[in-house]
Amino acid sequence: MDEVDRTLVALLSRDGRLSHRELATAAGTTRATVAARMRRLLDSGAFTVQGVVHPSVLGRGSICYARIEVDGAAAPVAEAVAARAEVVYVSLTTGRFAVAAEVRAASDDTVDAALAALRGLPGVARVDALAYRDVIRDAVGPVGEATAHLDSADLALLQVLERDGRASYVRLAAAAGLSAAAARRRVLRLVEGSVVRIGPIVSRGAEHAMGMGIHVRGDARDAALDTAAVPGVSFLARTVGSFDLLATVRAPSATGLADAVDAVRSLPSVAGVETWSHLRFVKESYASLGATE
Structure with missing residues (x-):
């Protein structure tokens, strides 16, 4: 591009x-x-435009990031992790933890069960888990609290938008049994209520990506605001575990990644940064309305 x-x-x-x-x-x-x-x-296929529904609407409001240390080859472990339904994202990474994954489930207990299952997979030596306190920025999905009350027409609209975020209002109206004007009003309400975010999902071959674990000085919420202002930060969450913040930086070149990481390191509110490169994305399939738990 x-x-x-x-x-x-x-x-x-x-x-x-x-x-x-x-x-x-x-x-x-x-x-x-x-x-x-x-x-x-x-x-x-450089990108698609899709509607991504809020995890809580899908009954997957408990989210955890898992960094996995392996004993042996990483690729078979990554494939086994990706085969689990509650895992929506898997990548092969550099560093001590060769596999990164995101678990989305209905409750903290369900997340705990999923992590126990990951620890039991052949080739897994250790799982380092980061629980999300809140997501400040998401590369694909909506953030904040989903506020809209959904009926059958809303669900029909969301199912179309998940497949094609730029579907015409005429097509959306036909799917939901509404007029085009009513479909437009409902889509705007769903977006404004953080039920769905409609945007591009870029092919991972078109950009470089790096994960960042961030230790902060003082209040993590203040550091999150500073970090979110850095160009290239596509994902950012407050976490509990090894780091105070978890971020993903994306850029069209390795030089762009280096500039973004240095900008984060230079923030007065940041005490330290650990980075890992995403070498290959094995799975990135966020739960849809047809696959709720």
Whole structure:
């Protein structure tokens, strides 16, 4: 992707349903250029635009990050971890912990059971778990508390948006048994209520990614605000465990990653940073409405 492509992705990250005309105005180019680039990027698989539903709506409000130390080859362990339904994300990483995973489950007890199952997998030597206190920024999903009350029409809209975040209001209306105007109002309410976030999910081959475990000085909430302001920080959560904050930095180049990590290290509220590179993403399949627990 070139600079114009990355600008379009950034704009869609703010609002995945921006029209070609709105994208063209914001990017300083023509509608025809935007239409051609969007078609090329979507057809090539560089990214998709999808609606990602809040974990609590899916009955998966307890979230934990697991760093896994292995005894032997890491790839078979990563595949075994990825096969578990409660694990939504797995990657092979550099450093002592060769596998990283995210567990999303209905309760803390269910998370504990999932972690026990991971510890029992062949080749797993140790699991270091970080429980999420709150997610400040998510690369794909909504953050905060989901406030909207859902009915059958809302659920029908969400099921379409999970497959195609840019589906027309006519198509959405047909799926939910509504008028196009009513479908539009409901989608806006679902987005504003943090029930769903509609945006681009970028192919992991198109960018570099690095995990960061952050120790802070003072209140972790203040340090989180400082860290969230650093360009390139795509995910950020307050955690309980080995670190006070967990972050992911993404950039189109290794140089961009290095700049972002140095910017975080330089923050007065940050006492120390541990980093690991994501070498290969094995699984990134967030739970859908058709797969709730």
